[in-house]
Amino acid sequence: MTLPRKIAVTGMGAICAAGASPERLWDSIEGGVSGLGALTLFESPRCGGAPVGEVRLDPSSGSGLPGGSRTDHLAVWAARQAVESSGLLCAKDVDAARIAVVLGTTTGGMIDAEEFLSELIKRHRLDVSLLQYHLCSTSCNAISDTFGFGGLRVTVSDACASGASAIATACDILAAGDADIVVAGGADSLTRLTINGFSSLLNVDPGGCRPFDANRKGMSLGEGAGVIVLERPEHAVSRGAAVRGFVAGCGSSCDAYHATRPAPDGRGAYRAMAAALNAAGLRPCDVDYINAHGTGTVENDAAEAAAIAELFAGRIPYVSSTKGYTGHTLAAAGAIETIICLEAVAHAKAPGTLGLETPDPRLGFTPVSANIDASLAVALTNSLGFGGTNTSVVVTSASWGGAS
């Protein structure tokens, strides 16, 4: 069958430590302002003083949800912005039964499950009401229910690639004609589980993440949500929606190397990027900017850099990581960073890598340390997760006419 090469992005929403909307997030990037700071959401001896990307405002204040987990509120907050900016709520001739929601999450309402277990262990009290919103699917359902969407409901969990994988599955759904519009993205809140888990793996930099730096020691955890509205270009045109850019292609792969460590040669990331470019009908030389997964862990950054150096040999595009602004928002990362790519091409600016002071000379290229004004038409974002799960998403500007 013939697949559409481009899927239109007609709405965007984001909330994270660096901003509670795509515009505020971009303002933080333009101003070089990090959202990282001390953890205040809950007490965690394991976290110590390591900075996190915590959303400082109450996400329930803007979600409009009567109840829900913190992840639900973050997801609906971002979805509300995306849906409103897409003009869907006032659109005529749009069948709500054909609007699907695909959301990635890794822990969903885990923060509630932690409280449930604590009650049971410390007070011997089995309070199942605490589990009302703990399932990972509740965030996706909350978006569908809030806006009255009757189409498919899909929750993806590919570890840290979840948000990007959700966008990839959304494109599949549109290509198959299983929906006319898909609201897609990812959401995760900070939890004690993830703080303790990543810390126990010695993956957290106590001083804050320094992606691609020679002295990097690990990531900074974060939380947030990113949501975009996707539809076939002709559908967007027919309802008069403004196109913010395009998802030109997605690609996924698995390292099949180790449960947590990436293949050192970056072979999985290489194949995900190559598959995304192939799906987009583009060549490596067409890419102007790469928003790397760039967590700041020694192994991730080295493997990802190896993949980039090999695939883009001879013409390395601008490469940066924006996790110094947001922290690693896990399932939200792929969606938030897709939005950052769309903002980057729209503003003609490659974001710098906050925290990068001494570029690692072993990378094979020098990542962008400070924002650079540049004409950008095609951007690619990587999401690399536990289990060697990799997904890359290629986006283009709204006005981009095609490969030269």
Next chain:
Amino acid sequence: MTARAAYGAFVLSAVAIVPDRPPVSLPGADHTGAGYGYLCDIPPIDDVRLTAILRRAGRSQVLALTAASRALNMYDRPLGDPSRVAVTFGTGLGSIGETVDFLENMIRLDEQQPRPARFVNSVHNSAAASVALACGLTGENRTFIHESISFELALKQALYALNHNRADFALACGVDEMSPYLVSVGAARRWWKESPEPLSPPACDKRTPGTLPGEGAVAILLGRNAAPGSASRVAAVCAEPLASPGIRRIDAAAEARAFIELAASSGVAAADIDLVLAGANGDAVVDALYDRVHVEVESILGRSVPFAAYKDRCGEFCTAAAVGAAMAMEHVASGRCRAVMSIGFPQARYRSAVLVTT
């Protein structure tokens, strides 16, 4: 509106690891009561590739790896380029045992001695990643965790990967494990029967409320092309939200029509449907709904169509529909049926169907 594409795939092998024995007594979580449910005997592992991974794996990973390796061995032909083999997983609760173990330890010891291996296993895609790692499958790898339609979504993704020409083969799996917490939480919510009565549907007047928890793993190897011995194919997969959720609000006549229309839109003649596998789970209200759908399906088709249940083999769990799908494939592959539809109303919120034909 864009027309839906008719996606399908050939079934090359299907393996279900299910309890297949009467319900047994199960412990609940600490400080709570016990209950009953269907529990798998973990089968002996006969694949040396798996031993190193299994040593550290959680229960659902073990179940999934066993099913997946058997499905691959059953096909017994080279899969070619491993980057053209997709792995798609559905799981409702993932490695809940590993997750709870990590959290319990974290809470009891005030975060002093976290267990990294448990954290790694707790990640929802750990089973999918373990299968890829053990079997060297480097293609697209995706896990779905949407309640009781997780397996159907994984199967749908497998069809996307094959029909969008990203994969030549796809291993679609469903897995969920038993947990003391599931026993306790379900009991508190009055999901479970209080005695270990089998879930095979009894006469209407002897039905009781509730079901029993279970577990299992299913792996289905699908191909874009037919292979020698592939005698069945997946013609359609459906996992749609109901317009009016709620077990007592489901319109049996409308649902029967929807299932028949799904067959028609997939190019399967309604006359070929020889069997319907229903998600009946022993609960009086749930089973009565399937009775009504059965009547309506026969009314539409103007003939008798046998309905059969399958959850008496495995109990109720989020990805139990995978067992129904595997049974449907077995019925068609064996030549007993021309087409079989496995149907369900997961959580009374979704319409689910897997249509298998020759």
